[in-house]
Amino acid sequence: MTGDWTEQHIPDQHGRVAVVTGANTGLGFETARMLAARGAAVVLAVRDVEKGRQAAARMTGDVTVQALDLASLDSVRSAAADLRAAHPRIDLLINNAGVMYTPRRTTADGFELQFGTNHLGHFALTGLLLDRLLPVPGSRVVTVSSTGHRIRAAIHFDDLQWERAYSRVGAYGQAKLANLMFTYELQRRLAAHGTTVAVAAHPGLSNTELIRNAPAALRLPVTWLAPLLTQPAEMGALPTLRAATDPAVTGGEYYGPGGRSELRGYPKLVPSSPDSHDRSTQQRLWTASEELTGVTFPAVTASGRA
8 A cells, every 4th residue: 555544544344343442532532433434333342431422422323332441350341241242243342441650559450550451451351252253254353552662661470560669651661561462462372263363553642631640740741742742633543443444454463653753643564662572471471361360262272273
């Protein structure tokens, strides 16, 4: 494909079902809005149902709302049960929701909030819905990471929940690195099936509410300089939408803005950090995630053997 990939490149989505987490605002809203406008039946999987309904009212097309709190495994299981009952097939699962740079807090299950929400919640949701995607040719799991996966980022197996010493930047980096490692390991496990692929994306520096928890030293300059530094949410959503709908996309790819430092611009294939490709760490993280969530994935095993 030549030229910039824009909203106009999204293929017709009629007959497809898309579940988008965190879709009541920001990147998730724009992702869901554009998919619905192209004909997809879109489910806004959101923590605040009333805000989800308000968001759905601003969209055109077949849009429904599902309660989902990724910081509670009980809520994840309940949402997955509802989605399974309502949808015999799912074409797109877009793991978009997230929190960033929060003060140290824990989820309902005692996980550090950023790791628990951004990674473990989505890991569990994907595992519980995967058998609705596997029979569907062309189905995709798209997980939203961040350039933050390069910043003070490592998987701290000796202290995954940051109980000894907390760094909000380090915890975010761990969570976003985990998103990529999950995508790459999931793709290897899916490869033998030939139907569903796992892809990752990041929005660059987009003007959304996500930065509201950042330290003032970072938040205030970004707020003041937003017109110069950031891009609007509808642009930030394009890498996710390309990962979800471009027919040329293959499993295990990573899409982000094509501008300088991947902060802004139209989406293109981008590299992730060398650490994100460490297979032994990916597999160790997978095992730890299964143990922490109690969720195992149907019909996919290590190294892509079914």
